[in-house]
Amino acid sequence: MLTVVKNQCRISFLSIKYALMREMLNKTTFITNVIFMVLNNASFIIQWIVLYSLRNDIGGYTFRQVLLLWGMASGTYGVAHFFFKKAFSLSDIINNGKLDSFLVQPKNVLLSVIVSDVETSALGDMLYGFIMLIIYGITPYTLILYCLFIICGGLILTSISVILSSLSFWFSKTDMIAETGNNLMVNFATYPDGIFKGLVKALLFTFIPVGITTFIPVHVITEFNINLFIIVILVTVIFITLAFLIFFRGLKRYSSSNLMVARI
Amino acid sequence: MAIIKVKNLSKTFKVKLKEKGLKGSLKSIVKPRYKTIHAVKNISFEVDKGEMIAFIGPNGAGKSTTIKMLTGILYPDKGDIKVLDINPKYERKTLAYNIGTVFGQKEQLWTHLTPYDNFKFFGAIYDIPESRVESKIKELSMLFELEEFINTPVRNLSLGQRIRCEIVASLIHEPKILFLDEPTIGLDPVVKGNIRTLIKRMNKEFKTTIFLTSHDVSDIEKLCKRVIIINNGKIVLDDDMTNLKYNYLNKKIVEAKMKEKVNLDDEDGITIIKDKGYNLKIEVDTKKRSVADAIKLLNPDNIIDINISNVPLEEIISSIYKERDVK
Incomplete structure (x- = not known):
């Protein structure tokens, strides 16, 4: 069992490495993609600078906490889209019957598919996240927690996309549903949770779990709370399990296609 | 010994029907209608170890659907499959190692x-351990003559070189x-x-069983000893290549260049394929009339040049498709 997991991890990292090598073929595009993503994210901070020049507290967050919130949101997004890019176009892969070449390999189909490509601009998101952490105040404690939380958040984001995309096995085109779900996760992640009340707040800690991927991690880094920490880990495990269960249940309904496909 | 056993295998697909135009699209949202397509209908066959089967x-006959069920890509609706005593439906990964x-269309x-x-x-x-991969790459690159381009990016290779590499990639783990x-x-x-020569060599050297689908009759003729023909989801023929040729080669094609024109319009057992005056192409049904008879009708003294050949295998297969088109 341990060897199986080890081999699966080895092949997943190899796949990510090769995909990154492909992206690096064009050096200029690669570097500009990363830099422009950092600049793009940085541009949003301007509005917060303006807002915090008027007030000292927004939704219970200080300016430094907002920077950490942004760092958490972009780091989470970066991990999900860099390492598991194909999870975000899984619906298209299922609809067009492109799972064949993964199904004839003796490895986990879902993992093999989602790590088969990387998004270079997501490296910019991860880089931006670390810059925000440095500005917030980097210590071994914050660094370890930050890394752990962006991995958990990235895995939750990926799992949500896998779950929504897997609906394509039953209802054919569900790419719009998956896209909406992914956008909701991003849109709510960059605002302090104190500004959300009632039903919206409940949704953000359940069906749109931005609370788990971003808000709780910011609170735990600011002030450690073991219960909240465990909740993040548990929810991550639950989402990953659900993603695998739903994908593999749907896979039984997979219908291949005879489209001409090249791995480019 | 059979290493592929297929029994009463069936697969259906549900396809959404849509009437033409925007109205049809709206109608299909409100009241969707589906059609069931029986891609594979209750087929059974076995393949022995070391066989090269076409x-x-x-x-749309059901070839790819069958191959995809045998390899674990698709789940069958009904029937049993055993490939190397492994059920692809439940043990996909174990099967993949073997x-x-x-897929010529998918890289x-x-x-x-x-x-x-x-x-x-x-x-x-x-x-596979590193050292074994190295020796296998060496062995296969020699067999498939890849030495010249083994260090060139795949995107810069010709299609033929790519296919050779695809085959080698699929042989790295020594599949049965x-x-x-x-x-x-x-x-x-x-x-x-x-490619055909290499496939043959591979079959000979590694005793690999080959399960081939192709529209190219030469592939089948030159590689396989047995052929299974599937049409409309059903097996319409499962026979040795020699039997196929023997049973269907009761027709001969006679092409003759004549000194004088000959009229064979009403002759029994003779079908005129082409008549360009002094150049004649006829098909002789040897069940009804011998080739010698046909030549006598042409008058040997009247013949400048003659060529007698078998009906091409491509035509035989096409006629089987048409004759045994079981809906």
Whole structure:
């Protein structure tokens, strides 16, 4: 069992490495993609600078906490889209019957598919996240927690996309549903949770779990709370399990296609 | 000993029906209608170890669906499959370690990597130790003559070179069965010939069982000893290639260049294919009339040149498709 997991991890990292090598073929595009993503994210901070020049507290967050919130949101997004890019176009892969070449390999189909490509601009998101952490105040404690939380958040984001995309096995085109779900996760992640009340707040800690991927991690880094920490880990495990269960249940309904496909 | 056992295998697909135009699209949202397509209908066959078998049929006959069920890509609706005593439905990964697949229409290689790096990647996929992968790459690159371009990125290779690399990638883990789905599609005759020779050599040297689908009759004729023809989801013929030729070769094509014109219009057992005055092409049904008889009718003294040949296998197969078109 341990060897199986080890081999699966080895092949997943190899796949990510090769995909990154492909992206690096064009050096200029690669570097500009990363830099422009950092600049793009940085541009949003301007509005917060303006807002915090008027007030000292927004939704219970200080300016430094907002920077950490942004760092958490972009780091989470970066991990999900860099390492598991194909999870975000899984619906298209299922609809067009492109799972064949993964199904004839003796490895986990879902993992093999989602790590088969990387998004270079997501490296910019991860880089931006670390810059925000440095500005917030980097210590071994914050660094370890930050890394752990962006991995958990990235895995939750990926799992949500896998779950929504897997609906394509039953209802054919569900790419719009998956896209909406992914956008909701991003849109709510960059605002302090104190500004959300009632039903919206409940949704953000359940069906749109931005609370788990971003808000709780910011609170735990600011002030450690073991219960909240465990909740993040548990929810991550639950989402990953659900993603695998739903994908593999749907896979039984997979219908291949005879489209001409090249791995480019 | 049979290493592929298929019994009463069936597969259906549900396809949404849509009337034409925007109205039809709206109607299909409100009241969707579906049609069930029976891609494979209750087929049974067995393949022995070391066999080279052609699994052929017209487009949409059910070839690819069958091959995909045998390799674990698709789940069958009904029936039993055992490939190397493994059920692809439940033990896909175990099966994958023991079979190789080449889909001519779908590339498995990373195009920005060299064949060598790709083979190493495939070695890792199949959990083969580094040293064994190296020796296997060496062995296969010699057999498939890849030395010249093994370090050139795949995207810079010709189609023929790519297909050779695809086949080698699928052989890295020494599969017992190789499924080839249209391996020579889009290749020129010389490259096709090379690929066929290599497949034959591989079958001979490694005793790999070959399960081939192809629309190219020469592939089938030159590689396979047994042929299974599938049409409309049903097996319409499962026979040795020699039997196929023997049973269907009761017709001969006679092409003759004549000194004088001959009229064979009402002759029994003779069908005129082409009549250009002094050049005549006829088909002789040897069940009704011997070739010698046909030549007598032409008058040997009247013949300048003559060529007697078999009906091409391509035509035989086409006629089987048409004759046994079981809906």
